[in-house]
Amino acid sequence: MVGLVLLDPPYFKVDLPIMTDRLTFPLPHLSTVALERTYLKAQVRIPVLRGVEMTVNRGEFLAIVGQSGSGKSTLLHLMGLLDQPNIGEVRLHVEPTEDHPAESLRIDNLPPATRDALRNRVFGFIFQAYHLLPELTVLENVQSPLMIRESVLGYWKNRREYRDRACEIIDRVGLSHRLKHRPSELSGGEMQRAAIARSLISRPEILLADEPTGNLDAQTGRDIMALLKSLNDEGLTIAMVTHDDNLANQADRIIRLANGRSVDLANGAAA
Amino acid sequence: MYKLLLSTRYLRTRFIALASIVSVMLGVATMIVVNSVMSGFSSEMRTRIHAILADVSIETNSLNGEPDAQAQIDLVNKVAGEYVDSVSATVEVFGLLHFRRGGQWIPRPVTLVGIDPAAETLVSPLTENLDSYRTVEDGGIVTRPALRSSDEPAGWGLTDEALAYRKEWKARQRRFFDGWNTNPEAEPALEPLMDGEPAFAPEPQFEDAPPFSAAAGQPSLATEPANAPTAAGPDGILQTAGTKTAGPEIVNADDFTPLVEEGLADEATARSAANPFEGDLLPTQVISEQEAEQDIDAPLPGRLYVGAGLIEYMREDPRTGKVSVERMVHPGDDVKISTVSTGSPPEPTHFFATVTDIYKSGMSEYDSNLVFCNLEYLQQMRGMWDPQSESGAITTLKIRLKDYDDAERVVSLLQNVFPPHLYTVRTWEQKQGPLLAAVDIEAAILNVLLFLIIAVAGFGILAIFFMIVVEKTRDIGILKALGASSRGVMSIFLSYGLALGMVGSGVGVVLGLLFVRYINEIEGVLALIMGRKVFDERIYYFPSIPTQVNAFTVAWVAVGAILIAVLASVLPARRAARLHPVQALRYE
Numbered sequence: 001m002v003g004l005v006l007l008d009p010p011y012f013k014v015d016l017p018i019m020t021d022r023l024t025f026p027l028p029h030l031s032t033v034a035l036e037r038t039y040l041k042a043q044v045r046i047p048v049l050r051g052v053e054m055t056v057n058r059g060e061f062l063a064i065v066g067q068s069g070s071g072k073s074t075l076l077h078l079m080g081l082l083d084q085p086n087i088g089e090v091r092l093h094v095e096p097t098e099d100h101p102a103e104s105l106r107i108d109n110l111p112p113a114t115r116d117a118l119r120n121r122v123f124g125f126i127f128q129a130y131h132l133l134p135e136l137t138v139l140e141n142v143q144s145p146l147m148i149r150e151s152v153l154g155y156w157k158n159r160r161e162y163r164d165r166a167c168e169i170i171d172r173v174g175l176s177h178r179l180k181h182r183p184s185e186l187s188g189g190e191m192q193r194a195a196i197a198r199s200l201i202s203r204p205e206i207l208l209a210d211e212p213t214g215n216l217d218a219q220t221g222r223d224i225m226a227l228l229k230s231l232n233d234e235g236l237t238i239a240m241v242t243h244d245d246n247l248a249n250q251a252d253r254i255i256r257l258a259n260g261r262s263v264d265l266a267n268g269a270a271a
Numbered sequence: 272m273y274k275l276l277l278s279t280r281y282l283r284t285r286f287i288a289l290a291s292i293v294s295v296m297l298g299v300a301t302m303i304v305v306n307s308v309m310s311g312f313s314s315e316m317r318t319r320i321h322a323i324l325a326d327v328s329i330e331t332n333s334l335n336g337e338p339d340a341q342a343q344i345d346l347v348n349k350v351a352g353e354y355v356d357s358v359s360a361t362v363e364v365f366g367l368l369h370f371r372r373g374g375q376w377i378p379r380p381v382t383l384v385g386i387d388p389a390a391e392t393l394v395s396p397l398t399e400n401l402d403s404y405r406t407v408e409d410g411g412i413v414t415r416p417a418l419r420s421s422d423e424p425a426g427w428g429l430t431d432e433a434l435a436y437r438k439e440w441k442a443r444q445r446r447f448f449d450g451w452n453t454n455p456e457a458e459p460a461l462e463p464l465m466d467g468e469p470a471f472a473p474e475p476q477f478e479d480a481p482p483f484s485a486a487a488g489q490p491s492l493a494t495e496p497a498n499a500p501t502a503a504g505p506d507g508i509l510q511t512a513g514t515k516t517a518g519p520e521i522v523n524a525d526d527f528t529p530l531v532e533e534g535l536a537d538e539a540t541a542r543s544a545a546n547p548f549e550g551d552l553l554p555t556q557v558i559s560e561q562e563a564e565q566d567i568d569a570p571l572p573g574r575l576y577v578g579a580g581l582i583e584y585m586r587e588d589p590r591t592g593k594v595s596v597e598r599m600v601h602p603g604d605d606v607k608i609s610t611v612s613t614g615s616p617p618e619p620t621h622f623f624a625t626v627t628d629i630y631k632s633g634m635s636e637y638d639s640n641l642v643f644c645n646l647e648y649l650q651q652m653r654g655m656w657d658p659q660s661e662s663g664a665i666t667t668l669k670i671r672l673k674d675y676d677d678a679e680r681v682v683s684l685l686q687n688v689f690p691p692h693l694y695t696v697r698t699w700e701q702k703q704g705p706l707l708a709a710v711d712i713e714a715a716i717l718n719v720l721l722f723l724i725i726a727v728a729g730f731g732i733l734a735i736f737f738m739i740v741v742e743k744t745r746d747i748g749i750l751k752a753l754g755a756s757s758r759g760v761m762s763i764f765l766s767y768g769l770a771l772g773m774v775g776s777g778v779g780v781v782l783g784l785l786f787v788r789y790i791n792e793i794e795g796v797l798a799l800i801m802g803r804k805v806f807d808e809r810i811y812y813f814p815s816i817p818t819q820v821n822a823f824t825v826a827w828v829a830v831g832a833i834l835i836a837v838l839a840s841v842l843p844a845r846r847a848a849r850l851h852p853v854q855a856l857r858y859e
Contacts (some may be wrong), residue, residue: 077853080752082751082752082852082853082856083851083852083853112756112757113756116751116754116755116756117754118754119752119753119754120753120754121754125752125753127856131745131748131749131752131856132749133277133746133749133750134746135277135280135281135284136276136277136280140276144273144750144753145753145754147272147273147276148272148273148750148753148754148755148759149754150272151272152272152275154272155272156272198753
């Protein structure tokens, strides 16, 4: 039985027996507190999230499921700072070391430049529609977060290192034969691999995936899932939105959204 | 880095944006061409006017002038000597030029300028503008070499060609009048002087003494019957006289002598009636008159440079379309000048003079207006000459400065010693103020209008960029998701606008400069296409289109165009910056 560990900064309380397995000794990585998001469309208020409390733990593969329109993508966007909540908080938890204890930092109300930096370095995104830049080659697409971070001079100084890193990651996702191709010349699966490679170039802490296999066929989807799982095994925290229960069952933990609220489901347990 | 990469990548892949480059390019090229041509015209005009007018001029308010030219020159040197390079004293007065053409006298209003060529060459270019110092070319082939070398100082002597020409027409004239002679042993009928002309003289209708005789000791000028409106002129077309009357209408000076002695007529009238080709000769004669008594073909003491526009016309050969210059008066011809004297009360006065040279400066205003005369002769004719002090009055002092930047200073110095109630001291620009101001205003207005072309091009860029931003909405969302700031996204499109502006401007500058360089060839092609001349040298007084490229003008046109392109991209760029990442990502 896994329970949520409450975090009360700056102290770290453990209510559970200490276990070495990360599944039984989870460290929170990203959490939301009473998250609400309401859209205003033509004078009509449309509440999407009505107070979501959830946590992604370090090294966890979290699946977020729910019906269409339940706010899954909205939750993911809020977590990744692509959007700002009307009410509530998004908190990032810093890993405890010998020097300082665990700390959680509210990140949704930071200045825009800081939020941009967090999106560039801490979070990685992959989307259902891949969202690669059409004018750039695969190599340039993969390096685009680095180009956004660096000025012309800074990029020029580190260009070899960045190129090597990109090639390594492209190799990891199995796309080395497509370095100089444009997105229009790639298949769906290849595009998603390129997007995954792009999301990894900055060595993010959390990968946020919005229905990554939505536009892919079953086999390719399985390949992508395998890739994600292998990345997760290496220690990458992944939060994935999906409407496919089969995929959700491959995750460590499932959170279901209904009526704008979250219900935490243990692994394998039905709703 | 991503901004640079994306804006250059967009430049390469978005061809529709090149359409907006074309409009910027055309606007820039047009501005450069128009400015260069206007600048060329204006600069040519200024150079020519400046050359003729000299740097500073001191003009008397009265046409009678002020006496003692040398004293005034000395005063100028005393007051402003350190700035002054040279001074020339002249007499400028209005007058009439009469010359014979086709048996008729043709009058033209002129400005008569009495000069001393030696002094005048120091102040403004003279020999460069005189016909005898120039080679005459026709399409690169020399049809007549320069009759005088450029080293020869300007003076009043005739060239050998002019003297030969004078001798010939005088001989013709004598032969013509010899035809009036009843002496059967006189030379036979005239040879045809020109094609289509009768080869015989009309029957003499007077049985009395011939109109003149060389033996009578008169000055060696051909005379003609007082009532005969026709005679053979330099072009020698004969016309019969329909209004001749029989009887002793022919007069010579001797006929008047009794009248003069009785005081019923004055000598001047006597002479002019008898001898329309003779000027009124005052008692103090220049030496050449004695010489003239020995040499019947000698030029008159009065000498002129006549402005080309007064005695020329352009003629287009109907078969070949070639434009040629026809002259009605040549060096060696005699013409008549009428003006006013400085007597009290002022009287009209006239004299005959020999044309020494044709003056062509390139400014039609001056070439159609100026006749230069020898200064002393004009002074004597107008009564401005004081025989006792052997000095004359002058109306104008033309000053050339060592450095034109001192002009204002020199003017103020001279205004102190040349009092304003007697003199007007001005720089050449002040003299020609309205004309130059008009040209400047015209250039300024034209620039404003042409810049509107580039502004229109800017709106084109605005429209195209909006389209591009809408098209790129999703990509903007991606960039923001990856951590690009709003300002960074905005600057992608600003740099895209800058890149478009720079490319359009650069190509426009190259195109404009090429057009200016080959403008005459292009004009030729246009004339071929349109079937008529675009730049007609008969109208414009330039052999080819003058252009002057001003680097500063090219620079500000290019920079202005780039600025407009950047400004046009601001609004779309701001729209791009304001896009919400989530909404942008969802954009279909």
